[in-house]
Amino acid sequence: MSTVFLNGEYMPLESARVPVLDRGFIFGDAVYEVIPVYNRRIFRLDDHLRRLQHSLDAIRLANPYTEARWRELIAPVIARAETDDQGIYLQITRGPAPRDQAIPAHCTPTVFIMAMPLTAPSPDTIAHGVSAITAVDDRWQHCDIKTTSLLANVLLRQRSADAGCTETILLRDGFLTEGTASNVFVVVDGQPVTPPKSHLILPGVTYDVVLEIGGQLGVPCLQRPVSEAELHGAEEIWLTSSTKEITAVVHLDGRSVGPGEPGPVYRTFQGAYQRYKEAVMRGPRT
Numbered sequence: 001m002s003t004v005f006l007n008g009e010y011m012p013l014e015s016a017r018v019p020v021l022d023r024g025f026i027f028g029d030a031v032y033e034v035i036p037v038y039n040r041r042i043f044r045l046d047d048h049l050r051r052l053q054h055s056l057d058a059i060r061l062a063n064p065y066t067e068a069r070w071r072e073l074i075a076p077v078i079a080r081a082e083t084d085d086q087g088i089y090l091q092i093t094r095g096p097a098p099r100d101q102a103i104p105a106h107c108t109p110t111v112f113i114m115a116m117p118l119t120a121p122s123p124d125t126i127a128h129g130v131s132a133i134t135a136v137d138d139r140w141q142h143c144d145i146k147t148t149s150l151l152a153n154v155l156l157r158q159r160s161a162d163a164g165c166t167e168t169i170l171l172r173d174g175f176l177t178e179g180t181a182s183n184v185f186v187v188v189d190g191q192p193v194t195p196p197k198s199h200l201i202l203p204g205v206t207y208d209v210v211l212e213i214g215g216q217l218g219v220p221c222l223q224r225p226v227s228e229a230e231l232h233g234a235e236e237i238w239l240t241s242s243t244k245e246i247t248a249v250v251h252l253d254g255r256s257v258g259p260g261e262p263g264p265v266y267r268t269f270q271g272a273y274q275r276y277k278e279a280v281m282r283g284p285r286t
């Protein structure tokens, strides 16, 4: 049984309880992170904690812990998890308070950390890619905040689930934003292109890793707006996220992307990503 951290204590998941008046439950007044762990080594924790700080600042919630303390608190959850590869989920809500939308003057945040099984892409997914559909991005205008208020994402993602697809790729005003739980890169004339960071997308940690890999490979990724026509005409389409890593989309809205199999630029980046991951797995535990 996995051990979780809740408000200063470690306990079995089954024993973890939060009050029903918690503003995370009542309003979705909460932020979160999902951080991959490979061979019990946590991946890019500093980047995730930096984004967590951005999310907390955006919702006007003080960070309950320093970076060093977060690291200390997460370590026992990793150590006691059943598997070597995990997804560390951490969530901070504004805490319990009488129901009123205005932010209470005094509130004690709820802090929760658990280890989930990590479902990294299978060899079959890496070899053959996945399918996706497009939909109009009808989420709010603060998609850079990693909040648990995910109802729009849930409904958009369900459309691709209904269609038997892995992801819903979102278009706002005729331009690509991101997936419901991933960033999106396209390959145009052999070059990876991705929408620039803005309030319309989550600044993905994997997005940054892909940009770094591009720099190392001498295949720089362009950050510029991508039109709907470019998305549909792209030579390759990739989804990136902490759990999808780099995943090729080979069918979009029922039509083949390029020849309908993961392309050469994908394979180069995917190989580099795996080598990077392997180096982390052999590296020091944090």
Ligand SMILES: Cc1ncc(COP(=O)(O)O)c(C=O)c1O
Pocket (backbone or CB within 6 Å): 034, 178, 179, 180, 181, 182, 183, 201, 202, 203, 204, 205, 206, 207, 240, 241, 242, 243
């Ligand atoms: C909406 C959205 N965009 C992008 C991402 C990718 O972010 P990361 O690479 O940090 O996992 C996620 C991850 O869950 C997401 O939910």
